[in-house]
Amino acid sequence: MFRLHHIVHRSSPVLHQTKTLSSCLRQHTRLKTQGPPLQCGLKRFSTAEVPVEARDPSRMRERTLTMETLNPQVKAVEYAVRGPIVIKAGDLERGLQQGVKQPFTEVIKANIGDAHAMGQQPITFLRQVVALCCFPELMDSPSFPDDAKQRARRILKDCGGQSLGSYSASQGVECIRRDIAEHIxxxxxxxxxxWNNIYLTTGASDGIMSILKLLVSGQDRSRTGVMIPIPQYPLYSAAISELGAVQINYYLDEANCWALDIEELQRAYLTAKKHCQPRVLCIINPGNPTGRVQSKKCIEEVLHFAYEENLFVMADEVYQDNVYSSDCQFHSFKKVLFDMGTEYFNNVELVSFHSTSKGYTGECGxxxxxxxxLNMDPQVQTQLIKLLSVRLCPPVSGQAAMNVIVNPPQVHEPSYAQFTKEKSSVLDALAHKARLTEQILNSVPGIKCNPVQGAMYAFPQIFIPPRAIEEAQSLSMAPDMLYCLKLLEETGICVVPGSGFGQREGTYHFRMTILPSPEKLEVLLEKLKKFHLRFLEEYSQQEPQISSSSSSSSSSKDHHRQISTQPD
Amino acid sequence: MFRLHHIVHRSSPVLHQTKTLSSCLRQHTRLKTQGPPLQCGLKRFSTAEVPVEARDPSRMRERTLTMETLNPQVKAVEYAVRGPIVIKAGDLERGLQQGVKQPFTEVIKANIGDAHAMGQQPITFLRQVVALCCFPELMDSPSFPDDAKQRARRILKDCGGQSLGSYSASQGVECIRRDIAEHIxxxxxxxxxxWNNIYLTTGASDGIMSILKLLVSGQDRSRTGVMIPIPQYPLYSAAISELGAVQINYYLDEANCWALDIEELQRAYLTAKKHCQPRVLCIINPGNPTGRVQSKKCIEEVLHFAYEENLFVMADEVYQDNVYSSDCQFHSFKKVLFDMGTEYFNNVELVSFHSTSKGYTGECGxxxxxxxxLNMDPQVQTQLIKLLSVRLCPPVSGQAAMNVIVNPPQVHEPSYAQFTKEKSSVLDALAHKARLTEQILNSVPGIKCNPVQGAMYAFPQIFIPPRAIEEAQSLSMAPDMLYCLKLLEETGICVVPGSGFGQREGTYHFRMTILPSPEKLEVLLEKLKKFHLRFLEEYSQQEPQISSSSSSSSSSKDHHRQISTQPD
Known part of the structure; x- marks a missing residue:
């Protein structure tokens, strides 16, 4: 039933022993809090890949840095988006390339919001500007449009020695900061x-980490509590672990299309207050992994709550350009705060994050x-600059890319038409794929998917039959991990278990991106559908307590009803 | 005597009040451990630069994030290379541009190893490869050489979707890791x-921080001790503060050209053992800020010591290509360890760091x-990968730049001649400037500079007359901070006080880069010489206890003798 491969430690560069998948996974789950997520692979290392020490059995001494002496806060970090399933997907992919037979011909990585890896083409103007900044000899080339050259010249003028190779100020290149402020x-x-309130960062993750670093302090009962949505993007939980802060979960309302319910926020806050000092409120809007675009009213309530409870607000708005539902609109936390009046606008401490990696550019690399x-204590802001200066500056080519996003070609400029066409083409395709994903997923008995209003992901709830849950438990692994592993092994589709993002107990999900090309996405969804039905059938047989019907399709229908009505 | 400008908080984006330089500095020094390094500037903000809240005096509520609630480990961080003097230099520069009169026409920033900002030209081949990766349409351009196109194609082939815009693996692009391993x-x-032991990083700082994060653990007496050289590059002390580890200083031997003395290492270790658990030994070779290139024998002794005491070795080798003295040679820690035999090579845990920012490329941005x-516990290595994966990946354009450094054009390739010429030209110029700097500095009475054998800095010892020390103390500031501030104000030369790197008590230094063009460097050194003589004269007058002679030059000679013979 569960194919047991002989597999080995993969990402660990040293080959110790072969293991079965189940033992490997058991160990993974057991080690979740006390050890590393174990990576599983399908092939042995070639000798060239095995470090010298692994070939030398003479090592006698205890190491200085071991699992026992490792920083426990690092040990506690988990990051499912690049976890064991993804590493296994990489192994399967390499196996296919080397001719290993699989029940599929291609691994489709729908685990991470990596648009270009899924075939999305870069925005020409953005790449032209960065290439010109990088190799200014191209300024003489007639094949580059004048507006791209002007942008590149403007950026380089603010770089030391007019070179992309100089450190920028720790906060970023001045003209880029000014353009961002104007854009906002x-x-x-x-x-x-x-513009003095704008800080360029190394992706949004870096900025989020820097701000959390400022906020975390105290020990024991006075420890800093950080409120995060569940489900969340696991950067947050990872950062909280790394910094030794307290994670406070507030659950998004799945039955209400993943809305942020203010009463749940209050419940979480009051419960947490008993054992820590809640100081930070994180919101992801549009939502990752939920795809929810929060309403203006909801944001107002959140900001009012933050004001009342003196919470520092971190608004992850990296998907602000990714809104697909015609009845949704992106409302920035800052604009909503402004509309609430000066008492709020002058007092609530707010940081908003943006990125080149998402939107219509998808420039993750x-x-x-x-x-x-906003409203950050000036002395603290000086401390922030000091903290950033230790890392010197964000990559300057990334800053240049950011500049194009906030200052795109204007209507009278030569690149305007092509830029606009490329941008619409990406966003239209994403909107189409968002609808396609939702529709096909909801056509599967035992899967229920909220509308993908924005961002780049679907986070459907899946029904997992009790027998599959039991099997997962016997392997000491999360049931949705079992589901996703089997999905990968049988179809080559790589998605991330909901347990990596957090979910209400007893519910199971996975996150998949909507980034594959429409053709590939349709294939993926059809394969997923077939897999899911097989999975239900497999685990529903000889399962008297679930359904008396022997027909898998009618039993699946029950599951579907069950899933749609269950409270969450 | 000390020109007191009306200055204002500068990097703090809110204008509070005007201050005198001395009050500003007094506050800076007082706040060193309890608050932010205060930035001083010469001009007022324009209204456009003042955030809204600063214009609104109605703020009544206490903020959530204040200097009192700020993470104390962040508060403790110091980073002089971009500290108050450098911010002041930026202000002076902007003032000059706006027509403010100064006793100089140009600010020369010799504070940071930022080669391109000082006019160094990029290596053509490197920029061609990165531009081609960034804008692959250029593959059709006849103005790019074939070898650059081949390198770009090879890199892109290993990028998702063949795009620089995809995330790479957290450890970096595979072919680049393989090239690095081959190069080493x-x-x-x-x-x-x-290649599995190679991890691409976001500059060397990022790698150093990641490794330190793994190593730091424990509280109170069991806290992790990290041995660092004094003087050091302040990333180390900053990282140690941020992580809450214990900094263990071992002093380099200034009288012996900044050699690393093994007895001093032992002394520092034994002293520290009383109050913490020394686990990490950091070495910077070639030295920053010392310019020392350590001998093979010294490295052997260090590695033997690390083996004996079970210390994890972090070798900062970012200046490995920057060796100028003909009687010096770079020895990698790894090679020396190998030569010591398998018992050492299979046991000492070692990490070595490299960077695109230094060497002959200087691509900091x-x-x-x-x-x-080397010899890292495989399970710990899995944890390292997990930790890195939270930040997704290092910038891919920086990875491409690194690839060119480890895999330059070969002798039969079209770009070889130009590449070799450009590389030699940069390194020859640096070697010339290293000698020039040492020579001129040593011609100044009251300044003594060890040979600049490698890296990019001189770290001369300066004699500061007792009256200047008293004045600095009355301003609660380090005497070399007073010296560097006056140097900046009177000459426009920006260097960093030795106190930002650490130095033996009672000795004073500054760090300057050797990066300005030879012409500018000569001007800088001549101005510095004149300034120093003026400084000595100014503070030696009416100073009966120092010199009975009223001639400043003869009194300076005394100082020179004093400086050369004092023990350190």
Whole structure:
């Protein structure tokens, strides 16, 4: 029933022993809090890949850095988006390339919001500007448009020695910060943004980590509590573990299309207050992994709550350009705060994060991003600059990429038409794929998917039959991990178990991106559908307590009803 | 005597009040451990630069994030290379541009190893490869050489979707890791390097921070002790503060050209053992800020010591290509360890760091780098990968830049001649400037500079007359901070006080880079010489206890003797 391969430690560069998948997984789950997520693979290392020490059995001494002496806060970190399933997917992919037979011909990685890896083409103007900055000799080339050259010249003028190879100021290149402030002012219909409050970052993750670092302090009962949505993007839980803060979960309302319910926020806050000092409230809007675009009213309530409870608000708005539902609109936390009046706008401490990695550019590899701080204590802001300066500066090519996003070609400029066409093409395709994903998933008995209003992911709830849950438990692994592993092994589709993002107990999900091309996405969803039905059938047989019907399709229908009505 | 400008908080984005330089500095020094390094500037903010809240005096509520609630480990961080003097230099520069009169026409920033900002030209081949990766349409351009196109194609082939915009693996692009391993094997005359032990990083700082994060654990007496050289590059002390580890200083031997003395290492270790658990030994070779290139014998002794005491060794080898003295040679820690025999080579835990920012490329803005781990526990290595994966990946353009450094054009390839010429030209110029700096500095009475054998800095000892020390003390500031501030104000030369790197008590230094063009460097050194003589004269007058002679030059000679013979 469960195919047991002989597999070996994979990402661990030293080959110790062969293991079965189940033993490997058992160990993984057992070690979740006390040890490393174990990576499983399908092939042995070639000798060339095995470090010298592994070939030398003479090692006698205890190491200085071992699992016992490792920083326990690092040990506690988990990050499912690049976890064991993804590593296994890589192994399967390499296996296929080397001719290993599988029940599929291709691994489809729908685990991570990596648009270009899924075939999305870069925005020409953005790449032209960065290439010109990188190799200014191209300024003489007639094949580059004048507006791209002007942008590149403008950026280089603010770089030391007019070179992309100089460190920028720790906060970023000045003209780029000014452009960002102008862009935000425009986005928020005139709400002022100050360039001194803008900090370029190495992707959004880097900014989020830097701000959390400032906020975390105290020990024991006075420890800093950080409120995060469940489900969440696991950067948050990982950062909280790394910093030794307290994670406070507030659950998004799946039955209400993953809305943020203010009463749940209050419940979480009051419960947490008993054992820590809640100081930070994180919101991801549009939601990752939920795809929810929060309403203006909801954001108002959240900000009112933050004001009342003196919470520092971190608004992850990296998907602000990814809104697909025609009845949804992106509302920035800052604009909503402004509309609530000066008492709120002058007091709530707010940081908003953006990135080059998402939106219509999908430039993940450039590691570009920015954050805007509002109402941050000026002395603290000086401390933030000091902290950032230790790492010197964010990558300057990523800053240049960010510049194009906030300052795209204008209507009178030569690149405007192509830029606009490329941008619409990406966003239209994403909107189409968001609908396609939701529709096909909801056609599967035992799967229920909220509308993908924004961002890049679907986070459907899946029904897992009790017998599959038992099997997972016997392997000491999360039931949705078992599901996703089997999905990968049988179909080559790589998605991330909901347990990596958090979910209400007894519910199971997975996160998949909507990034594959429409053709590939359709194939993926059809394969997923067939897999799911097989999975239900397999685990529903000889399962008297679930359904008396021997027909898997009618039993699946029951599951579907069950899933749609269960409270969450 | 000390020109007191009306200055204002500068990097703090909110304008509070005008201050005198001395009050500003007094506050800075007082706040060193309890607050932010205060930034001083010469001009007021324009209204556009002042955030909204600063214009609104109605703020009544206490903030959530204040200097009182800020993470104390962040508060404790110091990073002089981008500290208050450098911010002041930026202000002076902007003032000059706006027509503010100064006793100089140009600010020369010799504070940071930022080669391109000082006019160094990029290596053409490197920029061609990165531009081609960034904008592959250029593959059709006849103005790019074939070898650059081949390298770019090879890198892109290993990128998801063949795009620089995809996330790479957390450890970096595979072919780049393989090239690095091959390069190291070649560099170390055949000592094997395994590509699985290579991790690309966001500059060397990022790698150093990641490794320290793994190593730090424990509380109170069991806290992790990290041995660092004094003087050090302040990333180390900053990282130690941020992580809450214990800094263990071992002093380099200034009288012996900043050699690393093994007895001093032992002294520092034994002293520290009384109050913490020393687990990590950091070495910077070639030295920053010392310019020392350590001998093979010294490295052997260090490694023997690390073996005996079970210390994890972190070798900062980012200046490995920057060796200028003909009687010096770079010896990698790994090669020396190999030569010590298998017992050492199979046991000492070692990580070495490299970077695109230094060497002959000076590509700081790309934030490229790598680390090689040796003898790291395989399970810990899995944890390292997990930790890195939370930040997704290093910037891919920086990885591409790193690739060119480890895999330059070969002798039969079209770009070889130009590449070799450009590389030699940069390194020859640096060697010339290293000698020039040492010579001129040593011609100044009251300044003594060890040979700049490698890296990019001189770290001369300066004699500061007792009256200047008294004045600095009355301003609660380090005497070399007073010296460097006056140097900046009077000459526009920006260097960093020795106190930012650490130095033996009662000795004073500054760090300056050797990066300005030879012409500018000569001007800088002549101005510095004149300033120093003026400084000595100014503070030696009416100073009966120092010198009975009223001639400043003869009194300076005394100082020179004093400086050369004092023990350190």
């Amino acid at each position: 002012t425009h986005r928020d219909q005139g709400v002022p943004a100050e 450039f590691r570009g991003g920015y954050m805007e701080v | 094997t070649h560099r170390d005359q055949g000592v094997p390097a395994e 790309f934030r490229g780098g790598y680390m090689e781990v």
